Amino acid sequence: MCLGIPMKILRIDKEWAVVEAGRLQRRVNIQMVEGLKAGDYVVVHAGFAIEKVDPVKARQTLTIIDEIH
């Protein structure tokens, strides 16, 4: 059950955050991930944020294509 989508944190309220992707908004539990702030992206699975998305690593993954080409 790996299903998880990257969602942006709009606001945090203790161990909960309101997150959004497109027009979908959810309230998710953020106890599994430390140091989150509004604007961060997290992978959401079954009502919980399971990890933060690293924007630098994301960019690196994309630019590897240029090395192959």
Next chain:
Amino acid sequence: MKYIDEFRVPRAIRVLTEAIQKESPKDGAVFMEVCGTHTQSFRRFGLHKTLPPGLKLVAGPGCPVCVSSVEYIEKAILYARMPRVILASYGDMLRVPGVSSTLEKERGSGARVRVVYSATEALEVARGNPGYTVIFLAVGFETTAPTVALTVRAAAKEKIGNLYFFSSLKLIPPVMRFLLERRDSRINGFLCPGHVSSIIGIKPYAFIPKSYKIGCCVAGFEPHDMLQGILSLLKQLKERVYSVDNQYARVVKEEGNLRAQRIIADVFESVPAHWRGLGMIEASGLALCRRFARFDAERQIPLKAGALKKSVQSVSACRCQEVLAGRIEPFQCPLFGKACTPGHPLGPCMISSEGACNAYFRYR
């Protein structure tokens, strides 16, 4: 959508598929993707059509609903039939066949079966129904385990007295080892599950290149991710240098999510578990540890031994177990697409949204 669209760029997909064509060995290769979400995603984007002849990506047992034992379903059904019980479950479980019934059928006969999206919702159901016993079917792998663990802790903190957890939580690295030990099918590389790995990290797979000389690549779920993962496996095969590559570094840290690992260790212990179609696998399941035993459905709500129907093969022609082990592809099952379709499923692989047969049928 951010972190999705950028990984679906046609130009990049083309570059990757061409590189795969170029790197693919003449005598072909078989890679196994362990995660049901990989199976679905791969076929949804039509990527199976981009692979060169001889290069196969087969599905593995990474569908937690598919591998829940018939006995588990039968026990869930018995729980659902008890008076003043509300069964809370992820939606996929409802149509999985036990011996002669499903939770959906039981609901039709009056059982209280509530579909929940999150373990937290099961807690809300318990809070909102103090006169009822709520039993949550905890089904999933390491991605789901910490979410259940946090809910158990929340229930303990709130002193909730009417919520129980019936665990069918399972672990991925042990089943991979089990498949490798059986040596009965060709696996030249593993595409490892992205979100399970975001929890457990890279190290749990290290035994695979080390002891079996088979390459691994942890991959995300977008087309770019999966194709890059396959390319990594091809490169490892070509160079005969095997490791656990991490294509999904934007989400998967080498050490994984340590906090989530601590949460799992605090609430669960590993136990032998029965995998539908594969049998009993040592240390491959999670059960509530003694500290939280009061929330364990199996310990707290015993079922009459005689009430449990003897486990039988569900439908004799169903070949889900071979599909789960990667020995055959869904279309090699005689029931596939004929007697067994998503509208009329006979086996768990067709029922679950993460089942291989379901994916192969929907995106044929």
